[in-house]
Amino acid sequence: MSMSKIPLEYAIGVDIGGTNTKCGIVNRRGEVLQYEALSTPEYETPQAFVDAMCVRLNLMIDKVGGDELIKGIGIGAPNGNYYTGTIEYAPNLRWEGIVPLADMVSERMNLPTALTNDANAAAVGEMQYGAAKGMRDFITITLGTGVGSGIVANGQIIYGHDGFAGELGHTIIRPGGRKHWSTDLYGSLEAYASATGVAVTAREMLQKEPEKQSILRKYQLEELTSKNVFDCAMQGDEISQEVYKFTGQILGESLANFVMFSSPEAIILFGGLIKAGKLIFEPTIEHMEKNLLPIFKNKVKVIKSDLHEADAAILGASALVWEMKQSHASL
Template identity: 35%
Template sequence: MRTSLIAAVDLGGTMTKIAFINMHGDIVVSWQVPTDVSDHGKRIITNIAQEIKKKLLELSISKDQLLGVGVGAPGPFSETGVMYTAVNLGWENDYPLKALLEQELGLPVRVENDANCAALGEMWKGAGGGAKNLVCVTLGTGVGGGVIANGQIVRGAYGAAGEIGHMTVMTENGFICNCEKSGCLETVASATGVVRLASQQLEATSKASLLRTKQSFSAKDVFEAAKMGDEIATFAVDRCSSYLGLALSHLGNTLNPDVIVIGGGVSKAGEPLLQAVRRKFNEFAFTPVRNSTRIDLATLGNEAGVIGAAWLIKQNNDLV
């Protein structure tokens, strides 16, 4: 009996990750290719289809072994698979991603926001441990998020639910965000936010700091300096953790998930960040929430997106 597989795609503005994944969530093969955003991204869909066909041929896998294609992409979607906006891909608004890829491959396609796919991946095979109520927060260049309730992604009226990075955590004198609001979580809990907090403190005081010896520094440098007891770096990490813990407490009080999963590059700071966030979460969370919602680090790394995209197809087949 031939094994049924799922083609999973994590479509990013720079690189596209593709994988064949079995129904147990195990990656059989994965690879990545540059995303061609030239000419308004008109070759992206064709390139993805060609990559899948080429890999099938290379591995001597029949196309009828593929149950379908799950795709995570950076933008909000309609229920019919139309991408409302795709700034990083060059596409026009209301881009029919699902319909076009189905036309190219002749396979069922399901599409979802990439942060939502990461949440689904962590729910299925990662830190969520199968929990059906989960929030996933990704701390990278920005702050993204996905909300799962009763095993289903919460999309909202316009597909924009889960925009955790744009929760306001600084109501006065907040930093300006790329979304043009001020005081967003993204401005203080992303990699750039941590650097911003440290830079602001360096300007506000003349205290010695390891960070002053660097012409420029990253969030990783800030966390490493904090581990060494650097006062300014510690201040920045504490503020980041405080804002993040506050935001997560609001999510906890509203949703009471089984678990809040923290992923992305900033999460590599590990246990020191996690413990600080937990302390602030416990300070602000409603007691029943504090006692029932746990906060853990993500475990899937950059595989979360493709595993979550595969879940879209698995779930659909489980319901048939």
């Protein structure tokens, strides 16, 4: 065997968020070599945004040695459709209707470009660089401002017939329960296990037991955040810890449903909520196990993401590039 070198190749990862868009150049090992960011809502039209973004991409590309080293561009975006490379009616972006973003970027950059929603990108990132390396069946769940998810079965992301599969945050776990502030659905997982949901639960608990002492009461009820709940729980506050127990119960019951759907080897959790460590993991695992059929019990790992949070979105988007088949990417 000759000592041939692995070809030096990089992927560009772009994470489009409601506030910021982060861009990076990433190597096969998941190291972010170059980094740029821009404000998403500053650009009135998708074209103006793409122009501004591509200036930054070219800057980064020059720094790593030119575009012959770049295999492609991966984009994670809210309501991103993998099949069409479009962003469709994203509620937290100012561009209306259907935006053919992947095509716009690949025309401008002359590089194959794949696009999916941010949660699916996170799952591909875990498979490529993170806790799901080598797994063919797993689910990632992001517990942040919202609850996002990416599902991998048979080694492939499940995109569904229309490219929108994997909206586990919007599955109903308390029929007739808490109304979601933006979807208007009742009792969805996101209404409870998101940062907003945790704050709502804390407010409800404080109001339900007005006599009970809690250091949470030092905050204005309406301004209470999930961060406050975390801080107080760490200081041993009972109501704050109850909030995590309740949230973990609902999350665990939801995970049981997901396990009976796709029987994953692992469920990988990510995002602000899991900073609470065993306060959230223990009730989650307890209630997941309690609601599983015997054939699924004590089999599914519930683990933390391996990816560094600041880089995770870029890494996930960049990982789309390594997965690229020409047929799936615009060029």
